[in-house]
Amino acid sequence: xxxxxxxxxxxxxERFSSEISIPxxxxxxxxxxxxxxxxxxxxxxxxxxxxxxxxxxxxxxIHAALAVELFHNFTLVHxxxxxxxPLRRNKPTVHSKxxxxxxxxxxxxxxxxxxxxxxxxxxxxxxxxxxxxAFNEMAIKVCEGQQWDLNYExxxxxxxxQYFKMxxxxxxxxxxxxxxxxxxxxxxxxEDAKYLYEFGKNTGMAFQLQxxxxxxxxxxxxxxxxxxxxxxxxxxxxxxxxxxxxxSSNPYMREELDQWMGIKTLNEKDSSEKVxxxxxxYDFVNIKKITEEEINAYHQKAVVALEKLSAPVEKKxxxxxxxxxxxxxxx
Amino acid sequence: xxxxxxxxxxxxxERFSSEISIPxxxxxxxxxxxxxxxxxxxxxxxxxxxxxxxxxxxxxxIHAALAVELFHNFTLVHxxxxxxxPLRRNKPTVHSKxxxxxxxxxxxxxxxxxxxxxxxxxxxxxxxxxxxxAFNEMAIKVCEGQQWDLNYExxxxxxxxQYFKMxxxxxxxxxxxxxxxxxxxxxxxxEDAKYLYEFGKNTGMAFQLQxxxxxxxxxxxxxxxxxxxxxxxxxxxxxxxxxxxxxSSNPYMREELDQWMGIKTLNEKDSSEKVxxxxxxYDFVNIKKITEEEINAYHQKAVVALEKLSAPVEKKxxxxxxxxxxxxxxx
Numbered sequence: 001x002x003x004x005x006x007x008x009x010x011x012x013x014e015r016f017s018s019e020i021s022i023p024x025x026x027x028x029x030x031x032x033x034x035x036x037x038x039x040x041x042x043x044x045x046x047x048x049x050x051x052x053x054x055x056x057x058x059x060x061x062i063h064a065a066l067a068v069e070l071f072h073n074f075t076l077v078h079x080x081x082x083x084x085x086p087l088r089r090n091k092p093t094v095h096s097k098x099x100x101x102x103x104x105x106x107x108x109x110x111x112x113x114x115x116x117x118x119x120x121x122x123x124x125x126x127x128x129x130x131x132x133x134a135f136n137e138m139a140i141k142v143c144e145g146q147q148w149d150l151n152y153e154x155x156x157x158x159x160x161x162q163y164f165k166m167x168x169x170x171x172x173x174x175x176x177x178x179x180x181x182x183x184x185x186x187x188x189x190x191e192d193a194k195y196l197y198e199f200g201k202n203t204g205m206a207f208q209l210q211x212x213x214x215x216x217x218x219x220x221x222x223x224x225x226x227x228x229x230x231x232x233x234x235x236x237x238x239x240x241x242x243x244x245x246x247x248s249s250n251p252y253m254r255e256e257l258d259q260w261m262g263i264k265t266l267n268e269k270d271s272s273e274k275v276x277x278x279x280x281x282y283d284f285v286n287i288k289k290i291t292e293e294e295i296n297a298y299h300q301k302a303v304v305a306l307e308k309l310s311a312p313v314e315k316k317x318x319x320x321x322x323x324x325x326x327x328x329x330x331x
Numbered sequence: 332x333x334x335x336x337x338x339x340x341x342x343x344x345e346r347f348s349s350e351i352s353i354p355x356x357x358x359x360x361x362x363x364x365x366x367x368x369x370x371x372x373x374x375x376x377x378x379x380x381x382x383x384x385x386x387x388x389x390x391x392x393i394h395a396a397l398a399v400e401l402f403h404n405f406t407l408v409h410x411x412x413x414x415x416x417p418l419r420r421n422k423p424t425v426h427s428k429x430x431x432x433x434x435x436x437x438x439x440x441x442x443x444x445x446x447x448x449x450x451x452x453x454x455x456x457x458x459x460x461x462x463x464x465a466f467n468e469m470a471i472k473v474c475e476g477q478q479w480d481l482n483y484e485x486x487x488x489x490x491x492x493q494y495f496k497m498x499x500x501x502x503x504x505x506x507x508x509x510x511x512x513x514x515x516x517x518x519x520x521x522e523d524a525k526y527l528y529e530f531g532k533n534t535g536m537a538f539q540l541q542x543x544x545x546x547x548x549x550x551x552x553x554x555x556x557x558x559x560x561x562x563x564x565x566x567x568x569x570x571x572x573x574x575x576x577x578x579s580s581n582p583y584m585r586e587e588l589d590q591w592m593g594i595k596t597l598n599e600k601d602s603s604e605k606v607x608x609x610x611x612x613y614d615f616v617n618i619k620k621i622t623e624e625e626i627n628a629y630h631q632k633a634v635v636a637l638e639k640l641s642a643p644v645e646k647k648x649x650x651x652x653x654x655x656x657x658x659x660x661x662x
Binding site for chain 1 (some may be wrong): 355357358409412413431432433435436438439440447450456459460463464467470475478479482
């Protein structure tokens with residue numbers, strides 16, 4: 001089932017990419033480039049799976065599925081400019097391959113194209129409206145989340161609730177919107193759509209914490225991410241904030257962590273030393289286990305929300321199995 | 332009537348601005364700032380006037396009117412980053428008052444808010460769909476126009492048809508979409524909406540040519556624009572391209588124009604000299620009259636398109652009078 005959906009999504013992306021093989025090439029080529037970089041396409045998959053869960057026709061959800069993937073890629077392109085990121089999935093980011101103007105503008109077009117795709121879906125007026133409303137609310141929240149992220153970069157310290165709120169807005173509500181939109185297209189009542197939204201939000205939280213964890217404890221360096229990249233960049237992650245909380249009662253460890261966190265390392269050797277030293281503190285406070293427990297807690301909340309939903313048990317199991325598999329990846 | 336509409340639009344902008352007085356301030360303050368810079372609000376006015384022309388209820392069009400104003404401001408914020416523009420209406424641009432990240436992100440939110448506002452309009456499903464379709468098509472074209480503009484900046488020479496196509500996409504289709512959307516909300520049939528689109532597109536072309544003209548022949552320096560600013564910046568305008576065509580048969584003038592166009596002036600004195608010299612060439616080929624004729628031709632096309640429309644003659648006259656007045660402004 002999942003393979004079939006993946007196939008459909010890839011076909012749809014291919015079709016869309018050839019549709020935008022039009023001038024001005026400077027505008028549309030970066031969009032095709034972003035879509036060609038791949039990725040697991042989990043957002044459109046969630047749209048189709050949620051629609052299927054409600055026993056809806058997934059062919060009605062395919063445009064919305066592509067729309068969320070385009071929206072996601074739009075945020076990546078614009079975020080990469082703001083973060084000054086040179087690489088994305090081991091390939092040059094749009095603004096570094098072309099330039100910032102091109103990245104701004106092709107990002108803008110991706111957002112409009114997402115709306116255009118939703119408009120193309122063959123939906124009843126009521127469903128069309130509720131899908132658009134869900135999409136708009138999500139889009140606003142994702143932008144707010146990115147702004148909090150930018151704000152928090154300027155702060156020496158943020159609280160864990162602040163961090164959770166930020167990743168909820170920046171990351172989790174997009175997954176939440178995906179399953180909600182899929183469910184709405186599948187014919188879900190507002191209440192059921194809410195349960196799925198809860199499922200998606202908690203799943204999204206678990207995914208982000210998993211990302212935080214894999215940065216340090218992942219097995220391989222994949223997707224262009226350097227191992228311990230978050231540590232090197234002094235990024236505020238759950239691991240860092242929680243560890244900082246724990247060591248606050250231990251002046252010796254706190255001083256050491258603070259010292260490392262104040263360093264903007266320059267060369268590779270110093271970077272590796274920093275990652276090793278911070279990881280030693282992480283290990284000492286058992287942050288891996290703590291984070292895994294947090295991930296499990298969110299995953300459980302997601303499962304509980306899904307259980308409340310009126311839908312075939314075997315289809316729920318597929319969705320949970322898919323989510324669990326993603327949470328068990330090791331890189 | 333127009334004053335009443337202006338009043339309604341200003342009230343709606345006020346209401347919207349207070350609605351977005353929420354955190355994160357870094358995201359929403361730039362939007363309020365942009366909306367506070369004023370401007371003639373001609374785009375939302377066109378939405379309401381077109382709706383009124385069709386004897387529709389303008390209260391149903393007010394959200395769409397605000398949406399096009401927000402969309403317009405979104406393009407200004409993003410374009411100003413790309414153009415590296417320090418000032419907008421004599422005030423610092425968003426990216427120079429805050430920073431590029433804030434300008435990218437608050438621009439993104441403005442676009443989403445535009446869609447959200449359209450969704451809030453109380454429209455029948457059919458009209459809602461056709462409004463969204465018109466809005467999406469417009470948004471894509473405006474981005475394409477901006478990309479052509481960026482491309483053409485890199486070229487030494489573009490043709491006048493290339494220039495016309497670029498300003499059509501970048502500027503005219505937004506005016507066209509405004510009147511089309513207003514008409515659709517007013518209950519226009521598809522054919523009548525097309526006539527209004529033609530009216531708006533040709534009016535938009537005339538507006539842009541008027542802008543080109545006023546840069547050189549405007550009476551006062553307003554809206555933060557330096558007199559002859561386009562000349563100083565070697566900007567490709569109708570005046571420049573047409574003059575260049577005319578002097579191509581006169582080697583002496585062509586050489587002089589080419590020399591000036593190759594100069595990136597640095598100080599104020601040199602800038603003034605350049606503006607004087609190029610204006611002398613413009614005067615010599617009578618470019619003011621030629622441009623005015625071009626503006627009139629587009630205005631006439633707009634009027635002809637409007638005449639084909641089934642609507643009360645006195646309301647058509649209001650719309651034409653409004654457009655004519657805007658085209659007779661001298662600064």
